Amino acid sequence: MxxxxxxxxxxxxxxxxxxxxxxxxxxxxxxxxxxxxxxxxxxxxxxxxxxxxxxxxxREQAFRVDGLTVHVDLLDNRWLWVLGELQGRGAEAQLIERTLGPGGMMLDIGANHGSYTLLAGRRVGPTGRVVAFEPQPLLARLLRQSLASNGMRQGTVHELALGEQAGASTFFIPAAGSGSGGLHAAFSAQGRHERLEVRVARLDELLPEPIPRENALVKMDCEGGELGALRGGRRALSSLPPLLLELNAQAATAAGSSLAELRDELQTIGYRHCAELSAPSRSEPLATLPLQPLRNVVVLA
Incomplete structure (x- = not known):
């Protein structure tokens, strides 16, 4: 039900x-x-x-949704999406349910309030591992509170952005909602916004061992930062775990790249197939992946 x-x-x-x-x-x-x-x-x-x-x-409130407690920021319109995501009806939540089991591992890159972190934490259980990356300090703190409220010691939150090179960068948070926040002003700072300095790290430095291919999932949604995150994580992704990836041509252009470059990087790492999120069991060659419209896809070995 x-x-x-x-x-x-x-x-x-x-x-x-x-x-x-x-x-x-x-x-x-x-x-x-x-x-x-x-x-x-x-x-x-x-x-x-x-x-x-x-x-x-x-401005902070805890909700209990489908057996999970989540702490949200009521001044961030994204909180309404978070509650819906936790209900497990969306294709992303169903992918987590199908892909992960006890003892599994998930990376949530661009975790925001962490709805998918929490769903994955419940799915992999205490013997699994969930690693979230969220550079916005308030959201990272709320996600840590959510993990603690659910007793999920298998969850870790890194308060940083991922990129090709380690360092620091300006992060832009639109007033309309944190979900479009990112490192690239041309995408994330078009209207009223806040800005803050955040740490940027390479995934390979944070995770020295490759992520397993089986019983694992990497979700990457970082508003144009996907190409840099992939280039900084070639070793971590070398076992080719399933990758849930947002394709956003506008965000990629704002970052000075393109979705074609993103596809080339995935092939360089070793990925060869992809599937629409609406039909993840029907894979197609990655080389023929249509790069429009805006959507999430599953990239496979």
Whole structure:
């Protein structure tokens, strides 16, 4: 049985602060079951966030979703996506469920609030290993809290970005939501945004041993930083574990590269096949991978 959205959980709503309970109750009443949109929902969300700022209310909140506790930032619109991801309905969550088992390993590169880190941690269990990479300090701290709240000692959070060379760089966080945050201003700093200095490391320096091919998954979503992360992780990826990768031509261009270069790098590492996330069992030659439109794909040995 699929779990209900968070706003359908009456018991959860009763445990939340009043402003969140009101927002959830409004969604519960007004949501369109086909589009999953509520008329006036975005306006009410902005007013709720204004209330948090003006009244100095806590911006951090813990939710219990499908048996997992997640700590979120209510001033970051990404939190609504996080709750949906934890319900396990999306193709990414289903890929984690199919690919990983007890004792497995997952890398979550660009973890954000860590919904997939938590899903993978539950799947691999205490004998497995989940390594998350998130350069935004607030989100990295919230993810550590989420791992602790779920008793997931198998989870590790690295507060940094991955790249071809180690060092430091400016990270841009759009006001519209942290999900589009990244190292490249031409993509992540088009509107109102924050900026901060973050550490950049090479994956090969953090993981000296190759990631296993079996019972393993690498998820990479770093808004144009994928090519650099791959080049800095050739040894770690040399066993060719399945790679869940975002293809975003706009982000790649902003980073001074292209999706064709990204595909060439994957072939240099040794990957030869790919599959659409919607049909991961049907693989095609990586060389013929269509590079449009924006989507996630699974890259295979």
């Amino acid at each position: 699929q779990p209900h959205p968070w706003y359908e959980d009456a018991q959860l709503l009763r445990t939340l602060p009043l402003h969140l309970s009101v927002y959830g109750a409004y969604l519960r009443r007004m949501i369109d079951p086909e589009t999953q949109l509520a008329r006036g929902g975005s306006f009410l969300l902005r007013r709720m966030q204004d209330l948090i700022r003006w009244r100095g209310l806590p």
